[in-house]
Amino acid sequence: MDKKILNSMFDNLLHIGNKSNYWNPKMKDYIYGTVNGIHVINLVKTGEKIEEVKKEIRDLHAEGKKILFVATKLQTRDAFAKLAQDTGHFYVTEKWVPGLLTNFKTIKKRIATYLRLLKDSESGALDVLTKKEKAAKMLELEKLDRAFKGLKEMKKIPDVIFAIDGVFEKQAVKEANSLNLPAYAIMNTNGDETVVQNLIPANTNSVKSIDFIAKIITESLAGVKVKATVVRKFDAKRVSGEKRTPTKTAPIKKEVVAEKKAPAKKEEVKTEETK
Structure with missing residues (x-):
């Protein structure tokens, strides 16, 4: 050493x-x-x-x-x-x-609630509430922040x-x-x-x-090259059980592809060698 x-x-x-x-x-x-x-x-x-x-x-x-x-x-x-x-x-x-690990299904819902409250607080959406209602929401946000501020992106x-x-x-x-x-x-x-x-x-x-x-x-x-991983996008509404508004998708047009004909077989030409 x-x-x-x-x-x-x-x-x-x-x-x-x-x-x-x-x-x-x-x-x-x-x-x-x-x-x-x-x-x-x-x-x-x-x-x-x-x-x-x-x-x-x-x-x-x-x-x-x-x-x-x-x-x-x-x-x-x-x-x-x-x-x-x-x-x-x-x-x-x-x-x-x-239960943060052993009951993560429930914890994930709490994280979703935290993220929603955090977003409402930052956007000013809580300002429409009464003073008492807003104070209650902010108190809940404070408690959730202490528990989950380091887990905002933890989807699993x-x-x-x-x-x-x-x-x-x-x-x-x-x-x-x-x-x-x-x-x-x-x-x-x-x-x-x-x-x-x-x-x-x-x-x-x-x-x-x-x-x-x-x-x-x-x-x-520092500087370690991290292998890329594919993670499904976190949907707070899906996790918390809220109904999502279905999105309309344009009908898919089927393209008609003309069937290709097989090329005609060429007649075998006999040469002097094949006779």
């Missing part, structure tokens, strides 16, 4: 684990030792895992797979919301809505989830596992590597540590 990289990880506090009495034995392979009752994470192992996860996430990104970054812990929100926005993926940073269940603290986001990881979705995570010494596809063992309590990892992942995705 490059000394410069090790020093960078140390300076950004990736090595600081949780109190030793709050650890999970399943993370013992990533623990270097204990100092003043605090576990110290083995930065050599962290560096190796960063490279592994970075490559796997980059490959998924290149294949056009959609990643849902789950970062509802206060220290993790800003860095990973920006990462998702910069790289074209989804994110949840305020609150994990139970994502291909992968990335939990920024695998323990803190255990509900998201649990739902992903129940659907056999690959789950990645950053985990501290109280984590469980057996519930995820791969992990980065690191300090999940420090903004510096989280920002450092987010920057590495963002840089690894």
Whole structure:
């Protein structure tokens, strides 16, 4: 492991684990030792895992797979919301809505409601309501925005989830596992590597540590050529159950194509050789 990289990880506090009495034995392979009752994470192992996860996430990104970054812990929100926005993926940073993955059919309707309210708010359509009615709609929009602002374009269940603290986001990881979705995570010494596809063992309590990892992942995705995917256009009315006005289409004119006659067979001309 490059000394410069090790020093960078140390300076950004990736090595600081949780109190030793709050650890999970399943993370013992990533623990270097204990100092003043605090576990110290083995930065050599962290560096190796960063490279592994970075490559796997980059490959998924290149294949056009959609990643849902789950970062509802206060220290993790800003860095990973920006990462998702910069790289074209989804994110949840305020609150994990139970059933977001396992009951996506219902969640999709809520997203449709959110998009409709957002459109009405921006267009001024809510201005025709009474003051009380408008206030109620704006309150509903505020709640939906906190839950779904990072999911506006999510038309189906994502291909992968990335939990920024695998323990803190255990509900998201649990739902992903129940659907056999690959789950990645950053985990501290109280984590469980057996519930995820791969992990980065690191300090999940420090903004510096989280920002450092987010920057590495963002840089690894920059400039990657993404395989084009065909996605059906999202129809909020269809999802919410509203009736759509049928569109009239012009009748298709059938073209009459004259039947081509087979060319007449030429009479065989006998030559001196065929006689």
